[in-house]
Amino acid sequence: MISADAITATLPVDDGEVAIRLRGVANRFGDHTIHEGLDLDVLRGETVGVVGGSGTGKSVLLRAIIGLRAPSSGSVRVLGLDPWSADPREVATLRGRWGVMFQDGALFSALTVRENVMVPLKEQTDMGPCLLREIADLKISMAGLPASAGDLLPSELSGGMRKRAALARALALDPEILFLDEPTAGLDPITAGRFDALVNELKSTLGLTVYLITHDLDTLRDACDRIIVLADRRVTAAGPLDYVREHAEGWLADYFRGPRGRAALG
Amino acid sequence: MTDTTTPPAAEMPPPVAARPPGFAVVAVEDVPMLAPHGDWTVWTIAQIETDLRPYLTGEAALSARGIDVSALGALDTAGAHVLWQLVAASQSAGIAALYGDHPTALRLLDEVVPHTHPPAALVPDTRSIAIKLLDQIGEATVRIGRETADTLEFVGRTVVALAKAVMDPRRLRWLPIVAVMESAGFNAIPIVATLSFFIGAVVAFMGATTLAQFGATVFTVELVGISVLREFAVLLTAIIIAGRSDSAFTAQIGAMKMNQEIDAMRTLGLDPMDMLVVPRVIALLVWLPILTLVAMLAGLIGGGAVAVLQLDISPTYFLYRLQENVGVVHFWTGMAKAPVFAVIMAIIGCRQGLLVGNDVISLGRNTTAAVVQAIFMVIVVDAIFAMVYLELDL
Structure with a gap:
C-alpha cells in the first residue's frame, strides 16, 4: 500500500486506489501552452493542495478534471471514469460522485441557500419535498451555517457564509471527491482556520478525497496530506509539506521562504 | 419527484449498483432494535420515503431503542440522517444504542446527529383573499409613491450635474x-x-x-x-x-x-x-x-x-x-x-x-x-x- 507521503506525481497503484489519474495532459490556448505532458495521481481519501504561481494553470487543470474545458490532449480519469467520455451516462454518474466549490461560491443568486442546496438533490434523486428540505438543512448545518441561513439569498450572506453555503451545495449528494477552488481566499484568518478544520472534519468522517487549489500556507499546513506544485507546464514537485519545502526551488523557494511562508510555517 | 426536464439519457443512475433499502424492528437480546437493511444513501432513500414519512413526522413511532446495523449496506449522511430521525422519534431522550458491525455507521451517525434538527413546521398564510388583495394594493400604492419621489429626486440631481457641466464644460x-x-x-x-x-x-x-x-x-x-x-x-x-x-x-x-x-x-x-x-x-x-x-x-x-x-x-x-x-x-x-x-x-x-x-x-x-x-x-x-x-x- 502506497502511503500518503509519496513524493512522486505518479504512483504505481491500481486504478481502484486512485481518485484522480492524469496522464500526458496538455492544455493550450492557441499558441500558448499552459500544460504539456502533465501526469498526476491523487489517492483516494487524501487531501492534496495544488499550488503554483499566477498563470501556471491551476484553474485550467481543475476545469479539465471536472469536465468544464476539454484538455487539448492526454487522458483524465476520475474514480476510474472519464469526465470527457462520449457516453453521457458515464459523465452523469461521475457528476453525482463529485462536489465542486467555486472560488466565489457560484451560488444561484435567484435562489435561497436552502434552494441552492436542494438543486442537485432535486435534479438527481426522487426525494419528496419534505425529505429534500430535511437533507438540505442537514447539509447547511454540516457546512457550519446556522439553520436560519437557509432562508437567505446569497446576496444577503457575508463572504465566509457564502463559501460555506457553496460547500453545503457541493456536499449535497455525499460526493466521494470534493474540489475546492481557493476555499479560504478572501476570508479572515479565523474564518479561514475554521474552514480548514471543517474540511478536515468532513474528510475524516465522510472519507472524502479533497482536491484543493490554494495560496494559503495555513491551509497547506493544516488541511493537506500532500502538496502538488504546478510549474513549467507540469507537476514539478509532489509530497508532504515538509518534503516539498526542503526541496523547494525557484518560485516555490520564494513562496515558502518569504516572510509570509516563514510566519505560517515557522 | 420525477424531473421531467432531464432527457432520459442523462438520467442519473445510482453511482454504485444499489440494493433497495428497507427496515424492520427486531429484538436483539430482548431490546427492540431498528434493523435497516439494503443501501441507505441519498440515491436510494427516496424509495422508502413514503413508508418512513409517518415516523419522521411523529404520527407513528417505532418502539426501537437502538439501531442494529449488521445487515446494513452502504450508508451516507443522508441515510444516517433518516435512520437517526426514525430512532429519535421513538425515544424522546437518551442515546440510542448501536448494535452490530458496520464500517462507517458509527462515524456517520456521530457526524449527522449534532446537525439534525426537528423538521420545522411551515406556517400557512391564513389571511383571507380580500385581506391579501388589500395588502398588495396598499404595498403597490406606497411603492409607486416612493418610486415617483425618488425619480423626481434623481431628476433634480441630474439637472444639477448637467447645469454644472454647462457652466464648466471642462467637466x-x-x-x-x-x-x-x-x-x-x-x-x-x-x-x-x-x-x-x-x-x-x-x-x-x-x-x-x-x-x-x-x-x-x-x-x-x-x-x-x-x-x-x-x-x-x-x-x-x-x-x-x-x-x-x-x-x-x-x-x-x-x-x-x-x-x-x-x-x-x-x-x-x-x-x-x-x-x-x-x-x-x-x-x-x-x-x-x-x-x-x-x-x-x-x-x-x-x-x-x-x-x-x-x-x-x-x-x-x-x-x-x-x-x-x-x-x-x-x-x-x-x-x-x-x-x-x-x-x-x-x-x-x-x-x-x-x-x-x-x-x-x-x-x-x-x-x-x-x-x-x-x-x-x-x-x-x-x-x-x-x-x-x-x-x-x-
Missing part, C-alpha cells in the same frame, strides 16, 4: 459621450429608418383604402405627412431607443454597480453622475432629434413610395401637397418632443441602472423596469404634448 467627459453616441445613437439609424419606412407605407395604404371610399385618395399625402411628422416618427424612435439603448444603459450601469465599479469611482473622487449619467443624457439629447429626423424622412419616403407606386400620385405632386397643405409647423411640433423624450429616457435608464443591487435578479428586474417606465412616460408625455398643442392651436 464634460467627451470620450464616454462620443462612445454612447455611437452605440446608442448612430448604430440605431438602420433599424429606426427601416421601421419608420414601413410605418409610413402602412399608414399610406390604410389611409388610401378608407379615403378612396370618399374619392379623396389624394388626401393620403396629408395623412402620411401629418401623422408621420407629428406623431409616428418621434414616438417610434423613442420606443425603439427605449428598447434598444435604454435597456443597455441600465444593464451597463447595473453590471458596473454589481462589480463595485461605482464605489470605486466614488473613492477616486469621480462622481457617477458626471461619469455615467451626464454623458448618456447628452448623447441621447443630441441623437434622439437626429434619429427622429431620419425616421421622418424614412416615413415620408415609405408613404410617398406607396402613393407613387399604388395611388398614381406623381412624386412632384406628392412633394407639392406636402409643402402646401402640411407645412413646416408639423415638423416642429414633432421635433420639439424629441429632446424631452431623450432626457426622460436617459434619466430613467441611468436611474434604474444605479438602483441595481448585488444580485442578478435585480439586474433583470431593473432592466425591465427601465424599458417599461421609459415607454410609459414617453406615451404619457406625448399625450400631454397633444393637449398643449391643442390649446395652442398648433
